[in-house]
Amino acid sequence: MKNFKLYQPETIEEAVDVLNERKDYHLLAGGTDLMLRWKHGQIDLENLVNLKRIEELNFINFDEEGLEIGALVSVNQLIENQAVQEHYPALLESALEHSSPLTRNLATVVGNICNASPAADLIPALLVYDAKLRVRKKEQEILLRLKDFFVGPGQTKLEDGDFVLSVILPAPVQELKSSFLKEGKRKAHEIAIVNSAVSYIDKGGNISGLKVALGGVAPTPLLLDLDWFDEISENNLNKLVKVITDSITPITDQRSTDWYRKEVTGVLVKRAIKSAD
Ligand SMILES: Cc1cc2nc3c(=O)[nH]c(=O)nc-3n(C[C@H](O)[C@H](O)[C@H](O)COP(=O)(O)OP(=O)(O)OC[C@H]3O[C@@H](n4cnc5c(N)ncnc54)[C@H](O)[C@@H]3O)c2cc1C
Secondary structure, eight states: OOOOEEEOOSSHHHHHHHHHHOSSEEEESSOTTHHHHHHTTSSOOSEEEEOTTOGGGOOEEEETTEEEEETTOBHHHHHHOHHHHHHOHHHHHHHHTSSOHHHHHHOBHHHHHHTTOTTOSSHHHHHHTTOEEEEEETTEEEEEEGGGTEEETTEESOOTTOEEEEEEEEOOOTTEEEEEEEEOTTSTTSOOSEEEEEEEEEETTEEEEEEEEEESSSSSOEEEEETTOOSOOHHHHHHHHHHHHHHOOOOOOSSOOHHHHHHHHHHHHHHHHHHOO
16 A cells, blocks of 8 residues: 555635645545545545544534534434434434444544445435535535435546535425335445435325435435325335336345345335335
8 A cells, every 4th residue: 555645624725725736635534435445445545635623514503494414424423413313314214224333433424425325324315305515616615406416336526626515404394204214234234235215295194295215226326206196005105116116227236136126125115105204
């Protein structure tokens, strides 16, 4: 392993300067993905920009606008947050299924997003809540819908010099129900074979605005809007499973076969819809 240069900006503006002065760099948050890829020789590190000292990126705000999670918030900090516990059940459930308590201390929510794994655990819940990313782009800030952020496995819309400042979720909606489920060999402690989050409005059994987000079944996390779904009936659930299995393109790898992924996706989504609260 060759040596690399380490940069440790302490403010967002310092980070902007560091990134604008060089092209060949990697950003580091918790390091649980990045350092593993480096250790396994999957990436070459020339310049490593450690974001961890930027205190202004370590915050969670909750107000009438919604929830904003800074780029340095760890998965454990998310789990401990009262607003997340009370208003965003699918996000809480996905955080509890992420790795182990030890890894969750280091791993950040935004790192999970930016790593852009098709099977990342926090992404489906963020998709069904219609999350947006606040991105610093040279001298300006832009908002990107999470739904439009992923380009392929490990690839995002971020360009040279860009970095994510936070992820923003809309304010909770009264009758919105949501949940997250994961199928993995050992559930938590490892990447999902398939995962799924769902959300819908439930007005006394009348269902509207069903969203299903899926991980591990396509090159990027997938979000499906299923507005025709109007009640939780066997008929609708069976139709839904057919629509979903026709929309996904899972692969066979060391963790599972494409056939199993297709089969389990339908089962998972049905269970997620029935267990949402
Ligand atoms: C033992 C182990 C178990 C794991 N289990 C799970 C699991 O169950 N579920 C799961 O989903 N994942 C799991 N992971 C993967 C990993 O922990 C998560 O993806 C984690 O949330 C990544 O966060 P991080 O802060 O460590 O990211 P880092 O490794 O620091 O960064 C990941 C990527 O995002 C980029 N990045 C980070 N912050 C920013 C930013 N602000 N702007 C732009 N780019 C940025 C980095 O450059 C890098 O490319 C596991 C990893 C390990 C080692």
